[in-house]
Amino acid sequence: KKYVYGFHEGTTEMKSLLGGKGANLGEMTSIGLPVPSGFTVTTEACNQYYEEGGRLWEELKGEILAHLRNLEEKMGKKLGTSQNPLLVSVRSGSAVSMPGMMDTILNLGLNDISVEGLVSATNNPRFAYDSYRRFIQMFGDVVLEIPKYKFDSILEKKKAEKGIEEDTKLTAEDLQDIIEKYKKVVKKETGLDFPQDAKEQLFMSVEAVFKSWNNPRAKVYRRLNDIPDVLGTAVNIQSMVFGNMGDTSGTGVAFTRDPSTGENKLFGEFLMNAQGEDVVAGIRTPRPIIELKAKMPNAYDKFKEVAELLEAHYKDMQDIEFTIENQELYILQTRNGKRTALAAVNIAVDMYKEGKLSKEEAIMRVDPLQVEQLLHPTFKEKELAQAVVITKGLPASSGAATGKIYFTPEDVVNANNRGEKAILVRTETSPEDIEGMVASEGILTARGGMTSHAAVVARGMGKCCIAGAGDVRIDEQDKTFKVGGKLYKEGEYISLDGNQGVVYEGKIATEESQLTENFLELMKWADALRRLKIRTNADTPRDTKQAIEFGAEGIGLCRTEHMFFEESRIFVMRKMILSRREEERRNALAQLLPMQREDFVEIFRAMGDRPVTIRLLDPPLHEFLPHEEEDIKHLAEKMQVPYRQLLEVVEDLKEMNPMLGHRGCRLAVTYPEIYEMQVQAIIEAAIIVKEEDGIDVIPEIMIPLVGELKELQYNKDIVLRKAREVIEEQGVDLNYLIGTMIEVPRAAITADDIATEAEFFSFGTNDLTQMTFGYSRDDAGKFIKEYKEKNILEKDPFQRIDRKGVGKLMEIAVKLGKEARPDIKLGICGEHGGDPNSIEFCHILGLDYVSCSPYRVPVARLAAAQAAI
Numbered sequence: 001k002k003y004v005y006g007f008h009e010g011t012t013e014m015k016s017l018l019g020g021k022g023a024n025l026g027e028m029t030s031i032g033l034p035v036p037s038g039f040t041v042t043t044e045a046c047n048q049y050y051e052e053g054g055r056l057w058e059e060l061k062g063e064i065l066a067h068l069r070n071l072e073e074k075m076g077k078k079l080g081t082s083q084n085p086l087l088v089s090v091r092s093g094s095a096v097s098m099p100g101m102m103d104t105i106l107n108l109g110l111n112d113i114s115v116e117g118l119v120s121a122t123n124n125p126r127f128a129y130d131s132y133r134r135f136i137q138m139f140g141d142v143v144l145e146i147p148k149y150k151f152d153s154i155l156e157k158k159k160a161e162k163g164i165e166e167d168t169k170l171t172a173e174d175l176q177d178i179i180e181k182y183k184k185v186v187k188k189e190t191g192l193d194f195p196q197d198a199k200e201q202l203f204m205s206v207e208a209v210f211k212s213w214n215n216p217r218a219k220v221y222r223r224l225n226d227i228p229d230v231l232g233t234a235v236n237i238q239s240m241v242f243g244n245m246g247d248t249s250g251t252g253v254a255f256t257r258d259p260s261t262g263e264n265k266l267f268g269e270f271l272m273n274a275q276g277e278d279v280v281a282g283i284r285t286p287r288p289i290i291e292l293k294a295k296m297p298n299a300y301d302k303f304k305e306v307a308e309l310l311e312a313h314y315k316d317m318q319d320i321e322f323t324i325e326n327q328e329l330y331i332l333q334t335r336n337g338k339r340t341a342l343a344a345v346n347i348a349v350d351m352y353k354e355g356k357l358s359k360e361e362a363i364m365r366v367d368p369l370q371v372e373q374l375l376h377p378t379f380k381e382k383e384l385a386q387a388v389v390i391t392k393g394l395p396a397s398s399g400a401a402t403g404k405i406y407f408t409p410e411d412v413v414n415a416n417n418r419g420e421k422a423i424l425v426r427t428e429t430s431p432e433d434i435e436g437m438v439a440s441e442g443i444l445t446a447r448g449g450m451t452s453h454a455a456v457v458a459r460g461m462g463k464c465c466i467a468g469a470g471d472v473r474i475d476e477q478d479k480t481f482k483v484g485g486k487l488y489k490e491g492e493y494i495s496l497d498g499n500q501g502v503v504y505e506g507k508i509a510t511e512e513s514q515l516t517e518n519f520l521e522l523m524k525w526a527d528a529l530r531r532l533k534i535r536t537n538a539d540t541p542r543d544t545k546q547a548i549e550f551g552a553e554g555i556g557l558c559r560t561e562h563m564f565f566e567e568s569r570i571f572v573m574r575k576m577i578l579s580r581r582e583e584e585r586r587n588a589l590a591q592l593l594p595m596q597r598e599d600f601v602e603i604f605r606a607m608g609d610r611p612v613t614i615r616l617l618d619p620p621l622h623e624f625l626p627h628e629e630e631d632i633k634h635l636a637e638k639m640q641v642p643y644r645q646l647l648e649v650v651e652d653l654k655e656m657n658p659m660l661g662h663r664g665c666r667l668a669v670t671y672p673e674i675y676e677m678q679v680q681a682i683i684e685a686a687i688i689v690k691e692e693d694g695i696d697v698i699p700e701i702m703i704p705l706v707g708e709l710k711e712l713q714y715n716k717d718i719v720l721r722k723a724r725e726v727i728e729e730q731g732v733d734l735n736y737l738i739g740t741m742i743e744v745p746r747a748a749i750t751a752d753d754i755a756t757e758a759e760f761f762s763f764g765t766n767d768l769t770q771m772t773f774g775y776s777r778d779d780a781g782k783f784i785k786e787y788k789e790k791n792i793l794e795k796d797p798f799q800r801i802d803r804k805g806v807g808k809l810m811e812i813a814v815k816l817g818k819e820a821r822p823d824i825k826l827g828i829c830g831e832h833g834g835d836p837n838s839i840e841f842c843h844i845l846g847l848d849y850v851s852c853s854p855y856r857v858p859v860a861r862l863a864a865a866q867a868a869i
């Protein structure tokens with residue numbers, strides 16, 4: 001088996017084998033871009049490494065050495081020798097980009113001998129020694145796992161001694177001294193000398209990259225982003241070019257368009273006389289890319305040309321790493337750039353307008369889940385105008401965030417667990433901070449540019465971030481920060497405007513966001529392409545209106561129980577539940593009737609002629625009752641019944657396993673009058689709206705938790721009888737449908753029976769998942785995390801439909817249902833209706849619609865279009 005590929009052998013299509021970086025290096029090589037030569041050790045080798053018990057096996061070493069020889073020949077240089085030595089970089093690269101998660105080693109091949117070779121080859125001792133000390137530092141950190149600060153403190157001490165701020169001011173002699181000290185650190189920490197054999201350095205580095213695939217922060221990142229553990233990482237070995245050769249050299253990172261707004265202009269940063277990590281590490285502050293134009297016009301023009309070419313080639317905004325060695329431009333990496341939701345939409349629409357993408361391609365460029373960010377609130381203009389500005393930083397990731405100041409990721413996580421909103425304030429972030437970043441409302445860093453870790457990761461998460469707010473002086477010990485003499489303490493509120501990069505004092509209220517023209521346009525294209533209809537789960541007139549604004553085409557689930565929880569209603573509801581006799585119950589229901597009817601009227605009005613599915617009462621009745629002694633006493637008083645008597649009823653209604661107990665249509669088998677009242681409210685409301693507003697509502701009345709045909713028949717009879725009675729009494733014509741949820745596995749398997757009585761099915765995948773896996777939906781949170789970590793489940797099945805099991809039941813139900821009733825309406829109203837992957841599955845199954853929460857409606861519109869493309 002072939003485990004190593006030269007760059008000239010790779011293409012973009014080979015991403016899963018070569019990793020994203022390796023595949024793109026191959027592709028760029030083949031289209032003739034200036035890419036330093038090298039080769040890639042495959043992701044399969046990474047997996048084999050683990051199979052072998054975590055060691056490099058002989059055949060692989062042989063293959064690597066063979067490719068190394070080729071590279072040496074090509075470059076006319078040799079690794080580790082005293083004459084014209086070859087230096088290489090070793091970098092990880094998996095199929096899915098994992099920014100900042102994996103490790104890089106530069107200048108590999110340097111040792112006490114080859115460093116002298118580099119001195120004479122370049123005639124630049126300062127450069128050679130600087131490269132060597134960087135190599136020891138990186139190798140020490142990444143491969144030998146020596147704490148970084150042990151090296152940093154030596155460097156800092158030297159600079160302090162010399163009274164200089166910038167590394168570039170260190171002389172060759174200074175650097176030689178630092179190298180000796182670094183080597184002592186290595187000896188002290190590992191008990192061994194710094195490895196002088198360059199091939200051994202190479203093998204150790206390849207191993208370190210393989211190992212980094214399973215370091216904790218990489219695992220966390222994969223878990224957060226649903227990246228499977230089995231992918232593995234490739235290793236890229238590439239001949240070095242040098243950005244630290246002096247003032248005609250430099251290195252940088254740039255996006256072909258602005259990753260925050262999408263604006264079509266080069267966007268990035270560079271540093272003169274610097275190497276790789278310097279730009280992102282936030283140690284020296286990089287300069288905006290446009291300044292390169294004045295400094296090195298030729299290199300700048302060439303870069304601009306390459307950037308345009310790469311964007312056109314990949315048909316997407318690119319994130320490009322480059323190095324300039326003695327005026328000569330080299331491209332070290334390109335990948336599709338991470339971007340905010342706003343930028344994603346703007347870039348997609350702009351690239352269509354520029355004739356670079358078709359509408360379909362443009363739609364595929366936008367991550368549906370990201371779109372939800374666009375719908376979220378921004379600061380209220382008025383409050384913002386009065387807010388006190390603390391300082392400004394870079395607008396690294398858009399959005400608005402208000403929260404309490406915390407200085408460590410742990411404190412943010414703890415605050416979050418207490419229910420507080422927290423802002424992570426940090427000098428700079430590193431991959432270890434990722435959990436704190438996730439738990440925060442927003443992130444503020446004092447150092448680092450637009451391509452710093454904080455900026456890149458926050459954008460990916462869609463989290464508001466301001467980076468490089470240089471005036472902020474953080475004292476982690478004291479848990480305070482200072483700006484211009486003013487002190488801010490842990491627990492105080494600040495607000496971040498990620499769009500402008502402005503930090504404000506205190507809390508600022510937010511308001512609904514404005515949907516941009518580009519967004520509306522993209523949505524229009526999506527609507528024209530999708531086959532699935534998008535409905536919403538809404539049970540208040542307010543949610544309904546919101547959902548329509550977002551493009552909902554109907555209500556797929558109105559959970560009527562939610563209408564009973566309001567202050568004034570819960571008392572009547574409780575009276576109904578606690579009634580001992582039918583007559584009492586009917587009295588209470590009669591009081592509930594007008595309230596329900598009023599809600600339905602409003603919802604029907606808001607929805608106009610869009611379809612509305614109303615589900616009859618579903619939860620176990622005890623959910624409406626108080627359980628604390630205090631509360632029961634209070635209720636008894638209010639109801640004017642003895643406490644003991646009430647307690648008895650409450651106790652009576654308690655169930656061992658209420659989610660599998662007396663709920664759903666089982667309630668109406670015992671108390672038909674409940675459903676009778678609800679049907680009356682629905683039909684009367686529809687008639688009112690028809691007569692008063694001329695809207696032809698066709699209510700879809702849905703019976704929950706059916707598992708057996710006769711159960712459905714019994715309930716359907718209740719509905720039919722009442723509906724006919726009301727219609728007759730009012731003397732108005734009204735159409736309505738009666739259908740059921742498919743959320744009990746038995747209903748799915750006997751769907752041909754069920755469909756003889758049901759005019760529509762709506763998949764309740766929350767309960768269907770619960771009952772198929774036997775995982776309590778209220779308790780699964782406790783163990784699903786563990787299941788994911790231990791690779792038993794790839795994804796929480798309550799978030800994404802488990803196609804194999806739950807999906808199989810749906811497939812059976814669709815097939816049987818259509819056999820029995822070819823024109824049966826099919827939809828889904830479980831939470832999965834708002835999950836893009838599940839929406840794709842619903843499209844494949846041939847459902848008519850998906851229904852999701854109002855804020856997910858645009859997500860679903862886009863996901864449904866992508867499924868259809």
Ligand code: PEP
Binds near residue numbers: 618765766768831
């Ligand atoms: C479901 O079970 O999927 C559903 C939509 O109903 P509920 O979540 O109200 O049980």
Ligand code: MG
Binds near residue numbers: 743764
């Ligand atoms: Mg349910």
